[in-house]
Amino acid sequence: xxxxxxxxxxxxxxxxxxxxxxxxxxxxxxxxxxxxxxxxxxxxxxxxxxxxxxxxxxxxxxxxxxxxxxxxxxxxxxxxxxxxxxxxxxxxxxxxxxxxxxxxxxxxxxxxxxxxxxxxxxxxxxxxxxxxxxxxxxxxxxxxxxxxxxxxxxxxxxxxxxxxxxxxxxxxxxxxxxxxxxxxxxxxxxxxxxxxxxxxxxxxxxxxxxxxxxxxxxxxxxxxxxxxxxxxxxxxxxxxxxxxxxxxxxxxxxxxxxxxxxxxxxxxxxxxxxxxxxxxxxxxxxxxxxxxxxxxxxxxxxxxxxxxxxxxxxxxxxxxxxxxxxxxxxxxxxxxxxxxxxxxxxxxxxxxxxxxxxxxxxxxxxxxxxxxxxxxxxx
Amino acid sequence: xxxxxxxxxxxxxxxxxxxxxxxxxxxxxxxxxxxxxxxxxxxxxxxxxxxxxxxxxxxxxxxxxxxxxxxxxxxxxxxxxxxxxxxxxxxxxxxxxxxxxxxxxxxxxxxxxxxxxxxxxxxxxxxxxxxxxxxxxx
Numbered sequence: 001x002x003x004x005x006x007x008x009x010x011x012x013x014x015x016x017x018x019x020x021x022x023x024x025x026x027x028x029x030x031x032x033x034x035x036x037x038x039x040x041x042x043x044x045x046x047x048x049x050x051x052x053x054x055x056x057x058x059x060x061x062x063x064x065x066x067x068x069x070x071x072x073x074x075x076x077x078x079x080x081x082x083x084x085x086x087x088x089x090x091x092x093x094x095x096x097x098x099x100x101x102x103x104x105x106x107x108x109x110x111x112x113x114x115x116x117x118x119x120x121x122x123x124x125x126x127x128x129x130x131x132x133x134x135x136x137x138x139x140x141x142x143x144x145x146x147x148x149x150x151x152x153x154x155x156x157x158x159x160x161x162x163x164x165x166x167x168x169x170x171x172x173x174x175x176x177x178x179x180x181x182x183x184x185x186x187x188x189x190x191x192x193x194x195x196x197x198x199x200x201x202x203x204x205x206x207x208x209x210x211x212x213x214x215x216x217x218x219x220x221x222x223x224x225x226x227x228x229x230x231x232x233x234x235x236x237x238x239x240x241x242x243x244x245x246x247x248x249x250x251x252x253x254x255x256x257x258x259x260x261x262x263x264x265x266x267x268x269x270x271x272x273x274x275x276x277x278x279x280x281x282x283x284x285x286x287x288x289x290x291x292x293x294x295x296x297x298x299x300x301x302x303x304x305x306x307x308x309x310x311x312x313x314x315x316x317x318x319x320x321x322x323x324x325x326x327x328x329x330x331x332x333x334x335x336x337x338x339x340x341x342x343x344x345x346x347x348x349x350x351x352x353x354x355x356x357x358x359x360x361x362x363x364x365x366x367x368x369x370x371x372x373x374x375x376x377x378x379x
Numbered sequence: 380x381x382x383x384x385x386x387x388x389x390x391x392x393x394x395x396x397x398x399x400x401x402x403x404x405x406x407x408x409x410x411x412x413x414x415x416x417x418x419x420x421x422x423x424x425x426x427x428x429x430x431x432x433x434x435x436x437x438x439x440x441x442x443x444x445x446x447x448x449x450x451x452x453x454x455x456x457x458x459x460x461x462x463x464x465x466x467x468x469x470x471x472x473x474x475x476x477x478x479x480x481x482x483x484x485x486x487x488x489x490x491x492x493x494x495x496x497x498x499x500x501x502x503x504x505x506x507x508x509x510x511x512x513x514x515x516x517x
Contacts (some may be wrong), residue, residue: 036451036460176459181390183502 002211007153007354008344009207012050012337014150015160017164019333022161023193025146030168033143039176044096045072046122047166047297048080048113050156050371051240053101056162059233059336063167063329067174067188075237081113083378090121094140098124099169101162103145103155105133108374114138116378125199127165143169154244154354156340163333167192187372191330198323205303206320206338213303213318214345220301221351222249222265224273225260225339226290228283230332231276234305238274238339245347245354254285255290272301274342276335279308280328291315305338307331315353380407380510388504390421392497393436393445396425400493400508404485411516415487416508417475422465422471422499425506430492440496443468465498472496480510 001010045064047057047116057074064072075084080098083194089096098117102110104118105126111134114124120142126139129147136142168189173184217223223242227235235252242250247372253262255275265271273294277287295302295317304316307324320338347354365371382403386394396416404414411412418425429435453463478493479486487493495506 031457036456036463040451046433178459178461181499181501182458182462 001356002207002345004211004214004345004348006344006348007151008156008241008340008347011150011153011156012340012344013203013207014157015334015337016196017156017194017204018148019160019164019199020193022147022164023106023189023196026143026161026165026168027189029143030165030172033141033169034172036176037172038094038123041092041094042068042070042097042173042175043092045070045119046080046096047072047074047101048077048096048098048110049102050107050110052237053110053158055160055233055237055240056101056159057099058164058236059163059180059332060166060170060329062230063332064170064173066329066366067170067179068177069179070173071349077107077109077113081116084117086120089117094121094123098122099127099166100124100135100139101127101166102133102135103147103158104368105130105135106368106372108134108372108376111135111138112376112378115376119378125164125169152354154241154343156337159336159340160333164192167330167333172337188327188330191326192333195323195325195330195334199337202321202323203337206322209318209320210338210341211345214342214349217301217342218346218349220248220270220272221267221268222251222271224251224253224258224262224265225270226253226255226262226273227274227276227288228255228287229281230329231278231335233277233312233332234336234339235274237336238276238343241340241343242346245343246350246352246353247356248346255287258290259293263289263298268298268300269302274303274305274339276305276339277312278306278322278328278331278335279311279324284311291317303338305335307335380409382508383505384508385503385505386398386495387498388495388497388502390497390500391440392495392500393440394495394497395430395492396495396506397430397492401482401485403508404480404510407510408426408483409480409510409512409516410483411513412480412515413477413511413513414480415475415477415508415509415511416493417509418495420474420504421469422462422497423474423502423504424496425476426472426473426494426496427476427487427491428494429469429490431490436494443472443496443498446473461499468496468498478494
């Protein structure tokens with residue numbers, strides 16, 4: 001066992017079993033949570049959340065549009081609660097469908113956003129482990145999450161379950177609306193489920209590589225994370241974990257913007273760049289150009305998370321191989337795993353406490369008070 | 380004597396089974412008996428209809444759909460509206476029937492063909508044909 005074993009790593013190593021278990025719990029729930037009538041009445045979808053839940057929404061946004069054919073947008077909870085045009089909430093009976101994911105359900109801004117949306121006539125589906133939480137009480141309908149407890153760490157298990165629940169919902173909406181056959185829907189579902197076995201096979205190598213990478217990068221001051229399309233969500237997740245687990249500077253940007261902004265960074269040798277891109281990502285040409293400029297032209301320490309390592313070899317970047325899926329959208333279920341391992345190892349190697357232990361300047365945020373204790377404004 | 384057949388259907392397909400079943404009957408050596416055809420699906424049916432005009436197949440599916448349209452207020456919501464409608468269509472049309480075997484051939488009228496009706500699809504489907512020789516027959 002690694003001498004830098006840590007709770008995030010243990011969460012990551014538990015994912016194959018968790019995926020299997022949660023799939024069997026969530027598939028029937030996603031199947032029955034909305035009636036045919038409700039599914040056919042949906043004209044627009046808003047995915048909302050904060051932090052990892054927002055990242056999960058970003059990860060599935062394109063899948064929702066591809067599978068359901070319904071225009072879908074990701075709106076942060078603050079934007080939905082305070083700035084979203086009220087005429088666009090309730091523009092038709094029980095529309096748009098607003099889906100909010102929060103395992104704890106206690107995030108004030110998510111609860112506020114859902115209350116405002118429902119008040120304006122939207123239909124809100126809360127995906128939460130707590131029916132009695134603010135989200136559970138505010139939503140029109142609740143899809144119950146039952147994630148087995150595990151030792152606390154910046155969310156790894158909860159992120160996988162968030163993405164899984166959202167993808168199962170998207171597959172269900174498209175199936176009922178006749179976008180594809182039931183056989184095809186089940187093929188999509190199998191593609192989610194079988195990633196557990198594939199991840200289990202790849203995890204030992206990912207674990208070893210992440211530890212080695214963290215050993216080289218642990219003293220870096222800053223990290224940036226890039227991606228495109230659905231893979232940008234995994235990059236966002238990666239930068240969030242660096243903040244939470246290691247307390248270091250981090251940034252997330254799409255691959256195009258990286259070449260407008262991030263490459264200007266002075267500290268070429270001590271900024272770790274992580275890129276997430278699956279082989280069938282429509283932005284892969286641009287991402288490969290970005291990786292070439294970062295790793296080969298500039299010599300910046302670069303890591304690439306991909307299901308097709310051959311596409312990125314020869315650039316001087318470290319490559320983390322993730323499960324190859326039948327359908328590209330479903331790789332959002334596992335493409336974040338190497339970045340969770342990396343952040344966990346960096347944290348362990350520098351002796352950093354997750355979330356700074358909510359002590360000293362961070363004491364105000366103890367028990368999540370920074371996000372649960374906030375004035376709810378409904379106009 | 381039982382034979383298992385497989386087929387792949389398109390959405391709202393009408394697939395002719397006539398030639399395959401005729402060949403099985405004629406190759407069996409049974410002169411007098413009974414041929415039973417069945418399909419183990421709940422969103423498909425079996426029927427006998429005229430083969431002369433392919434538009435007749437469209438009429439058949441259109442009229443079945445007119446009688447049992449795909450609606451979103453079915454109580455069965457486990458799968459899809461098309462699936463729910465398909466169950467009703469399948470029950471009404473039926474999933475099995477028998478035809479006599481006479482003088483070594485399937486007893487079909489000159490316009491009749493045997494058809495598999497797909498009420499969902501595209502799907503991988505199957506059907507079975509059981510031949511029974513008359514106890515006192517050749």
